[in-house]
Amino acid sequence: MTANAQQGSSAADTTFSLTDNATSETIELPVISGSLGPDVVDIRKFYGGTGKFTYDPGFTSTGSCESKITYIDGDQGVLLHRGYAIDELAENSDFLEVSYLLLYGELPSAGQKKEFDATITEHTMVHEQINYLFRGFRRDAHPMAVLIGVVGALAAFYHDTTDIQDSRQRMIASHRLIAKMPTIAAMAHKYAIGQPFVYPRNDLSYSENFLHMLFAVPCEDYEINPVQSEAMDRILILHADHEQNASTSTVRLAGSSGANPYACIAAGIATLWGPAHGGANEAVVHMLDEIGSVDRIPECLAKAKDKDDPFRLMGFGHRVYKNYDPRAKVLHKTCHEVLNDLGLDNEMLDIARELERIALEDDYFVERKLYPNVDFYSGIILQALGIPTHLFTVIFALARTVGWIAQWNEMIEDPHQKIGRPRQLYTGERQRSYVALDRR
Ligand code: ACO
Secondary structure (H helix, E strand, O other): OOOOOOOOOOOHEEEEEEEOOOOOOOOEEEEEOOOOOOOEOOOOHHHHHHOOOOOOOHHOOOOOOOOEEEEEEEHHHHHHHEOOOHHHHHHHHOOOHHHHHHHHHOOHHHHHHHHHHHHHOOOOOOOOOOHHHHHHOOOOHHHHHHEEEEEHHHHHHHHHOOOOHHHHHHHHHHHHHHHHHHHHHHHHHHHHHHOOOOOOOOOOHHHHHHHHHHHOOEOOOOOHHHHHHHHHHHHHOOOOOOOOOOHHHHHHHHHHHHHHHHHHHHHHHHOOOOOOOOOOOHHHHHHHHHHHOHHHHHHHHHHHOOOOOOOOOOEHHHHHHOOOHHHHHHHHHHHHHHHHOOOOOOHHHHHHHHHHHHHHHOOHHHHOOOOHHHHHHHHHOOOOOOOOOOHHHHHHHHHHHHHHHHHHHHHHHHOOOOOOOOOOOOOOOOOOOOHHHHOO
């Protein structure tokens, strides 16, 4: 097949023609322009017109939906939420304001912000029966396993918000998920360490309340350090959404069948758990721990470059960013601020800094455009905040819930939305006759 693009005067006039070299048949496909980023070739009629499927494992060239929420230019290292640059949001906004922006499309007015903060705060408690659900898990369970189970089970508690065609129910479910995730995440931690659950406090901000539920105990006062709560808030902002990544696509795919929001978010959490996605920040800390000292970095780099070794440098590389991840830039700065403010001299940061310096000069990493990603620094900050490693991905899930839920709402309101059903290139056996057991 050969292809050529014909540029028309407007998006509607532009087509992309594909010729099948075997039959000389040509198909004209419409080209659609967005507001930013590459045009897309609309292949919805491709199978009907040619009898062929397109083949794109990993969806590296496939746009799966139309979206107005997040824009990424991976080559330039740009990330925009509803048109606002991530570094500006991280600098000036707070997590609940970014949540409002992602959900509703605009920054809130002062009144809207106050109302939204109050709504989320009023939904932070979970049904008391959920306490007993926790007790069914082993204490040494990974909190991500617990999170998947408990979030999925919310559909069994909040029946009044599972009609996905009702926009009011969808919005209440969205608020509930954003509000209850810190409570559930903190409960997963308390359960794992054998401490009593700590109820939310409505006089605290979102991030302060999360730290309170994680670290307070009933027998003494817990004082929140503003450096810690601001760093936590920044980490949440930086993880709030990231376009059509694996977990978000999972949420959309699950939602495309009409599944309820709690089930869809549980599916997203399951996808996020993998080390190639949200599990990477935990893997970064394990890797830095294993390296142990700066003089062992060359050995680690050699391992990462060895094609016979499956080891990869955790926190480096990204499917979309072929430049510095803009979130890593913000966190690099935050990381230094947090360690200075808390007076921590962190050997892990020395190893991280040196690893970054060497990798950014190394031909292997330079040629493949492998830069540090957001996970590289978030792991170090979370550790400095006293967060146990097994909670890193849980915190990522907590933050990403707003992105998932915004994308899920957008999908349901999309008039072109259909159940997601990819096709395949079948390479298995052709039809053959069954062979009786005694003749095999
Ligand atoms: N260490 C060493 N080599 C790497 C790394 C790495 N971290 N990442 C990619 N490469 C190499 C690959 O081996 C490949 O080399 P080749 O061309 O010689 O075969 C080349 O770079 C391209 O890699 P791909 O696997 O094609 O890149 P892809 O876009 O599929 O993968 C991914 C992206 C999964 C993030 C990958 O870079 C990786 O595994 N990184 C480490 C895990 C990590 O940090 N994940 C967090 C992602 S960010 C997030 O989820 C928030």
